[in-house]
Amino acid sequence: MSTVRFLTGITTSGTPHLGNYVGSIRPSVRASKTQGVESFYFLADYHALIKVDEPARIQRSTLEIAASWLAAGLDPAHVTFYRQSDVPEIPELTWFLTCVTGKGVLNRAHAYKASVDKNTAAGVDPDADVTAGLFMYPVLMGADILMFNAHKVPVGRDQIQHIEMARDMAASFNHRYGEHFVPPQAEIEESVATLPGLDGRKMSKSYDNTIPLFSSREQLKKLIASIKTDSRAPGDPKDTEGSALFQIYQAFASEAETATLRQAYADGIAWGDAKALLLDRIDQEIAPMRAAYEDYMAHPEKVEALLLAGAQKARAIATPFMGRLRAAVGLRKLNTGTETQVVKTVKVALASFKQYREKDGQFYFKLVDSTGALLLQSKGFESPKVAGQAIGQMQRDGATALTALQAQLEPLSTTAHTAVVQALTALALAAEKP
Ligand code: TRP
Numbered sequence: 001m002s003t004v005r006f007l008t009g010i011t012t013s014g015t016p017h018l019g020n021y022v023g024s025i026r027p028s029v030r031a032s033k034t035q036g037v038e039s040f041y042f043l044a045d046y047h048a049l050i051k052v053d054e055p056a057r058i059q060r061s062t063l064e065i066a067a068s069w070l071a072a073g074l075d076p077a078h079v080t081f082y083r084q085s086d087v088p089e090i091p092e093l094t095w096f097l098t099c100v101t102g103k104g105v106l107n108r109a110h111a112y113k114a115s116v117d118k119n120t121a122a123g124v125d126p127d128a129d130v131t132a133g134l135f136m137y138p139v140l141m142g143a144d145i146l147m148f149n150a151h152k153v154p155v156g157r158d159q160i161q162h163i164e165m166a167r168d169m170a171a172s173f174n175h176r177y178g179e180h181f182v183p184p185q186a187e188i189e190e191s192v193a194t195l196p197g198l199d200g201r202k203m204s205k206s207y208d209n210t211i212p213l214f215s216s217r218e219q220l221k222k223l224i225a226s227i228k229t230d231s232r233a234p235g236d237p238k239d240t241e242g243s244a245l246f247q248i249y250q251a252f253a254s255e256a257e258t259a260t261l262r263q264a265y266a267d268g269i270a271w272g273d274a275k276a277l278l279l280d281r282i283d284q285e286i287a288p289m290r291a292a293y294e295d296y297m298a299h300p301e302k303v304e305a306l307l308l309a310g311a312q313k314a315r316a317i318a319t320p321f322m323g324r325l326r327a328a329v330g331l332r333k334l335n336t337g338t339e340t341q342v343v344k345t346v347k348v349a350l351a352s353f354k355q356y357r358e359k360d361g362q363f364y365f366k367l368v369d370s371t372g373a374l375l376l377q378s379k380g381f382e383s384p385k386v387a388g389q390a391i392g393q394m395q396r397d398g399a400t401a402l403t404a405l406q407a408q409l410e411p412l413s414t415t416a417h418t419a420v421v422q423a424l425t426a427l428a429l430a431a432e433k434p
Contacts, residue, residue, distance in 0.1 A: 007150035017210035019203030067296035086311035234270035398428025
């Protein structure tokens, strides 16, 4: 059995808020730490173009969401973490899927239909102000998912329809061209339905009712103070049902903590006191991540390097797979047969390890790129066998081994680190091939 592949994206159209954290960032980081799971997490910046036409905002949002994911504990050495627009195979696959998707299916997509219904109600042309981008949104999302043959897609309930459409696209393509795609499944976290916002409606940038994930404690306090409650006085029992404050608390608290607050509601806790409890509970979880977040925000070059290394990992899968799909649909070299051809994998110039002994009697190794330039230098080992084992570990585990072997390696600068991550990833992928 192969490992289960998880994949999810966040549209880079705004500042990440507690709803994104609870519904997407936190569960994806947790899933990425599970054994036997391979995860793909990405910044959906092509999707952002559908909603946002301010370039600076897209750039800023991409950095903020990437920094949030990293600060929340996503480890780019263990997952494939990338920016959608760094993988040109995705828009190419979007076109392939466009050609097997019924227009009628897209007519029924919720987001498009909502715009049409609104226009119809207003008595204007049904498609007024609707771009073809909005109409095609589900196909781009299908390409995101099918590009990596993800089995499970952790999303909010509002996205279930999109996953069903991706299953349809996989089936139509497979029906015409043979088995290439795995039908994906939506993975809904039951415990977090949707987080309510300040006004009690779903927390969403479009309602302007969000609590930013990384606000200062002061800001957080102010926003929590503005959560809508009813006018019951201290001492009056309060309803947990329909209480945004209670639901937000529940998304952060343990079952025991939630039970305690439920009792406090019944006992007539003052709204001010309940808000103080919520502030403390949220801050307890977010505060430890704030320093990391601020560090990434102050060093966009670190995030950029990580994303580029991630795109390389993603493309190591996407490029050959796209080659296979091109051949399957008939976009082929003219001097080959008409049968679906076996696509040759592109040979990349791989880095290599060199082992040697120094005058000090110790055994060393180094990693050099295809031109012979030094990428990574080991410290001294007592025996050639132990040095060889460390090399073996890197060849097998790729960049993941860097952390495990840190003590045996000479330190790396940030730029050198990126090059080493890329070289080791390529080596490990090459080793995996049958
Ligand atoms: N549509 C998703 C959202 O707005 C973001 C997204 C884009 C996505 N592509 C995806 C989510 C692929 C899961 C899988 O929340």
